[in-house]
Amino acid sequence: MLSWLGRFLSSSIGKKTVMALTGLCLVGFLVAHLVGNLVFFTGGEEGLNAYAQKLEDLGPLLIIAEVGLALLFIVHITLALRLSRENAGAREQGYHRRGSMGQKTAGSATMLITGLIVGVFLIIHLIDFRLPKLTGELDDLGAAVTARLSSPTGIIIYLVGVTALGLHLSHAVQSALQTLGAGHPKYTPILRSLGLVLAVVLFVGFASFPIYGMFLAAGAE
Numbered sequence: 001m002l003s004w005l006g007r008f009l010s011s012s013i014g015k016k017t018v019m020a021l022t023g024l025c026l027v028g029f030l031v032a033h034l035v036g037n038l039v040f041f042t043g044g045e046e047g048l049n050a051y052a053q054k055l056e057d058l059g060p061l062l063i064i065a066e067v068g069l070a071l072l073f074i075v076h077i078t079l080a081l082r083l084s085r086e087n088a089g090a091r092e093q094g095y096h097r098r099g100s101m102g103q104k105t106a107g108s109a110t111m112l113i114t115g116l117i118v119g120v121f122l123i124i125h126l127i128d129f130r131l132p133k134l135t136g137e138l139d140d141l142g143a144a145v146t147a148r149l150s151s152p153t154g155i156i157i158y159l160v161g162v163t164a165l166g167l168h169l170s171h172a173v174q175s176a177l178q179t180l181g182a183g184h185p186k187y188t189p190i191l192r193s194l195g196l197v198l199a200v201v202l203f204v205g206f207a208s209f210p211i212y213g214m215f216l217a218a219g220a221e
Contacts, residue, residue: 012086015079020176022076027173027198029069030165034205041212045142052133052141077119084112107171107199114168121161128154149213158210166203170196 008014036055039047055062107114128148132138148154173195174188182191 010175012083014024015083016179018109019076019079019083022072023172023176025072026069027078027202029072030202035200037209038205040142040145045140045146046093048142049140056134058158065097070074073119073122076102077115079154080112080115102109104172107167107169110167111171114164117162119165120169121157124157124161145209146213146216149210150216151213155210155213158213162203162210166199169199169202173198 009018036051037048039051044048058065129138129141129144132144133141136145149158174191175196178188178192
């Protein structure tokens with residue numbers, strides 16, 4: 001059993017399957033993260049602080065969730081880099097196979113690049129908020145978010161990050177579902193449309209925060 005699992009995980013199909021599963025799990029987290037953070041618009045800084053406190057009250061469960069998310073991301077990006085290197089070495093078409101009709105899109109052509117940008121953006125995001133919170137250097141998360149998103153540097157960084165995320169997801173969701181066996185000439189257009197809709201929703205949702213920060217910065221002048 002273990003030997004079969006090892007052979008499967010070391011194969012190209014196994015790596016793509018695990019990458020697809022971890023990617024979809026991360027998409028699920030993004031949806032939940034966006035929904036939770038929308039409280040910033042309804043409750044302002046106090047609402048965001050209250051939401052963050054509810055998460056902190058989960059105690060060990062929050063730590064387990066964060067460790068799990070970190071592992072998901074590490075596995076996902078590691079497999080992406082390995083597959084990219086293997087595909088380049090084998091002179092295949094690129095990061096992974098295109099859609100069933102062989103159509104090349106901006107999302108499919110830049111998967112590795114946008115994935116790496118999202119990775120850098122995630123690190124910056126953690127440095128901005130989560131790490132200071134863990135070390136006790138950040139008491140008012142809402143105020144920190146407002147300050148970060150109303151600064152020119154913060155606005156640019158977050159807009160670049162969410163743009164890369166939206167572009168990445170525009171192909172990633174469809175690709176992951178096809179890898180898991182959902183690809184079919186009849187359903188591929190539907191999967192592609194659903195993936196694009198989800199990518200647009202997440203992009204608009206996350207981009208709304210730095211855009212809101214632009215208005216805050218303009219109002220403070």
